[in-house]
Amino acid sequence: MNTLSAEREIEHLMTLHPKGFDLSLDRVSRLLDKLGNPQDHMPPAIHIAGTNGKGSCAAFTRAILEAQGLLVHTHTSPHLVNWHERYRIAADGGSRLVDDATLAEAIARVAKANDGQQITVFEILSAVGFLLFSEHPADVVVMEVGLGGRFDATNVIARPAASVIMPVSMDHEAYLGDRVELIAAEKAGIIKQGCPVVIGSQPHEAALEVLADTAARLGCPTHIYGQDFFAFAEHGRMVYQDQDGLMDISLPRMTGRHQLANASAAIAAVKAAGFDPRENAIDRAMTTASWPGRMQKLPHGKLMELAPAGAEIWVDGGHNPGAGIVISEALAELEQKDPRPLFMIAGMINTKDQSGYFHAFNGLVKHVYTVPVDFSDASVGNDELAVRASAAGLSAEPVSSVANALMLLRDNWQETDVPPRILIGGSLYLVGAVLAENGTPPT
Template identity: 75%
Template sequence: MTTLAADREIEHLMTLHPKGFDLSLDRITRLLERLGNPQDRLPPVIHIAGTNGKGSCAAFSRALLEAAGHLVHVHTSPHLVNWHERYRLAAEGGGRLVDDHVFAEAIARVAKANRGEKITVFEILTAVTFILFSEHPAEAAMIEVGLGGRFDATNVIARPAATVITPVSMDHEAYLGDRVELIAAEKAGIMKRGCPVVIGAQESETALEVLIETAERLDCPTVVYGQDFLAFEENGRMVYQDEDGLMDLPLPRLPGRHQFANAAAAIAAVKAAGFEIGHRAAERAMTNVAWPGRMQKLSQGRLVDLAPKGAEIWLDGGHNPGAGVVIAEALAEQEEKNPRPLILISGMINTKDQSGYFSAFKGLARHVYTVPVSKSDAGVPNDELALRATEAGLSAEPVSSVANALMLLRDGWDGPAPRILIGGSLYFAGAVLDENGTPPT
């Protein structure tokens, strides 16, 4: 896929507008009015916020609806390799990433309507979402929040078919607050009066209370994981349960026990949005769901070829302590099924709690190679990241690249073929997929 036209448009925008976030709805509202308010002409929207699991929930929701024969748009962020990944447009047989010329034309149209006024690039690209999704037919749209919720640019959808809040934990404290209840309140800001709400699995009782109180105050029909619906493993299958009964389903294709809760939230969301999902469609969805860069098994590619023979390689962009815990749990499950020494190759950015992330792997990982993050100006130097891993109780050393880490491992390895986790940042995960020659499609 040629990306030059859209990339040129975005690069030009980057020179005109500040990087980063400027949380407010004034600019996006003004811009959308000039564009004729395309956000009011969308198919039924499932709007998804949360700290971890948003993308997985969107992926499961898309898989469920497409398995039931529906045409579905999906907006997620950030992208891993190409900007186009943020926009999956509905198509017969399954959604497709937006064509480059369609994407570039929409960006140019939105930029022209903005008239050079102060705005963030994310806001322009969010307006592009609404343009694309309003002008291409579909029966549903999944829209993932970029940051927070209350003041996120996506939060101009007046009447979502369903609102989903996935697990809330500490992240982006500089923007959202330094206590989990403050972060939960920001996420809850996407709830709209009287519109259905699905509250996913929450580790924090405080966060759960904030979410439920907000939904009650807004008179939202609400279902809560663990109270109104849940999912669990039984006899090598995933069982989903709600007030309608049980569904006995295959284990989700996305590995890790945490994906049961994400799958359950998606099933609850599509039902809350008014769609009927039969047992056969749900079965197909569990086996077909795909979400690159999240416990993605790499089986081929340029980097894979450098690893020790027989190595099992996983890629995950999780980047905060909450994500570290669920990734470590998923790897511990793999260890129970098939014991192998675990090696981490990690790159992180400086806005994240690096020691908190690494602490989840204490007692599980044998060694950590820390590498620079080439795709972000905020990457933590590899020597500094090695110190953070050491502070968390891990054996660590800095190396110059993923390729060097894999070759060092291959040349010095003596023992059972290792299990390797490459991760710590979505920017890093994207760079790895790009270098490996396996970008998302």
């Protein structure tokens, strides 16, 4: 994909506007008003928030709707390699990443409307999404929240077809609060008076109480995982159950038991939004939905060539303790089916709980190579990260890059040894860099 024009537009914006987040709806609302409030002229929207799993839920939701033959726009963030990944535009036969010329033109129009006023780049890019989705025909929009919910720039949708809250746990404490119930209250900000709400699997009872109480106070039809719907694996199939009965469908192609809960939230969301999905469409969606950078098995590529012969490389951008738990559980399942020594190549940024993330892999990972995250100013030094991994009980050493870690493994591997399984993770920035370097960016 040619990405030069849109990237130039965004790089210019970054020289004009501050990096990071400034949670408020005032600036984006002012900008959208100048653009004619495109968010009010989009198709019905399914709005998805949460700490973990919201990207996977969005992918399942889009796959179910498209399997129904519907035209679907999708907004997700952040991207891994190219900014274009944030916008999928509806098309016959399945949505496509926005083309460079269309994205560049939309960014230029939004920037012109903003006229240099104070704003964040994420707010401009959210407005770009609303503009694109209002000007291209579709049946439904799947909209993933960026950060939090209440003051996230996407939270200008007045009446979503359904609001979805995926698992809430500790992350972004500097912006959202230092207790899980405070973070849940911010996520619950996307719940709107009388609009359907789907609450996904919640690891913390305190978060579930906040979400359920908010939905009840606002008079919302509410569907709660474990109470109103749930899913489990049985005989190599997925069983989904809600008040309408049972569905026996294919297991999700995405790796990890947690994907059953993510998929079930997507099914519940599509139903709550009134799209009445057929069972055969849901079954097909389970086998086609994918979400790059989350328990993704790395295909052939430049980095794969540096690894020991026969090695498996998995990438996952999960970067908080909650993500660490579900990733380690997924790897433990792989170990049961196909035993291999497990190694980790990790890079993280300084706003994340590094020790909490590493603790989830105690007793599972044989050795950790820590690397810098080259594309983030907030990268934790590889020496410091190795200390954090060691403090969590893991054997760890710093190396200069992912490529060097793979070559170290290869040079120390014997041909008679069982080929290793390697997890590269701890940061979406790192995973994006790995997919780019391997020559396998998301499409």
